[in-house]
Amino acid sequence: MYLTGHARLAGVIGWPVAHSRSPRLHGAWLERYGIDGAYLPLAVRPADFAACARALVRMGFAGANVTIPHKEAAFAVCDRITDGAQRAGAVNTLMFRDGVIVGDNTDGTGFIANLRAHGVDPAAGPALLLGAGGAARAIGVALSEAGATVTVCNRSAERAMALAEVIGCRWLDWVARDTALADHALVVNTTSLGMKGQPPLDLSLRQASAGLVVADIVYVPLQTALLAAAQVRGLRTVEGLGMLLHQAVPGFSAWFGVTPTVDDDLYRIVAADLMA
Structure with missing residues (x-):
């Protein structure tokens, strides 16, 4: 027009x-x-x-x-x-x-809306947040306000502790990220790892609980290596493009x-x- x-x-x-x-x-x-x-x-x-x-x-x-x-x-x-x-x-x-x-x-409300559009209740269980940047803060606060128990896990322990204090939650060392999946209902990659031109996210899903939902805020590519690995294991996934649309x-x-x-x-x- x-x-x-x-x-x-x-x-x-x-x-x-x-x-x-x-x-x-x-x-x-x-x-x-x-x-x-x-x-x-x-x-x-x-x-x-x-x-x-x-x-x-x-x-x-x-x-x-x-x-x-x-x-x-x-x-x-x-x-x-x-x-x-x-x-x-x-x-x-x-x-x-x-x-x-x-x-x-x-960002946080867009992420929550995208979860719900995929039929995922953000308060269904504990959420493991990978990353401690601006997107992680917005999403972590939104998850906490939606009723989820949040755990922050980041490559820098200092940044993880700082974000956990803001959200009012606990944090984990980066080396504990794989084993922590057994105790969480949702894992969210808020880092740029897995984005086109960036290194992949090093996360093993072998110990993931059967009901784990795997979410990635990266949308280039649409299906990241993390989401592809989750689908191979029969886990529910939530891609990042929906968050872009809802936010x-x-x-x-x-x-x-x-x-x-x-x-x-x-x-x-x-x-x-x-x-x-």
């Missing part, structure tokens, strides 16, 4: 940003709902982030997503922070309201005034873009 002078504008800010699938995702929703608006990839150097964010407000943008490496800078530039972003300690969604920048974090819902709703639906058609559109 054609844009008019009333078009609402949003985008994703990153450096680089060409890899982001968010423009394809939001573009599909804009087309589906016939919205007079656009969602743009915005390549912004780290040194320019704060000035560009403020410029977008003055240019009339409705808001923006924030991706690597700007999430800490986004937290700092906000005039107001939602409770969810405060708990997660990071911002991935900006909303511009009457000249004010409001920061939110939708985008609150921002789109705030910017364009329509709460979009995550469904099989949307999944196929974005998955096809990834495969291409």
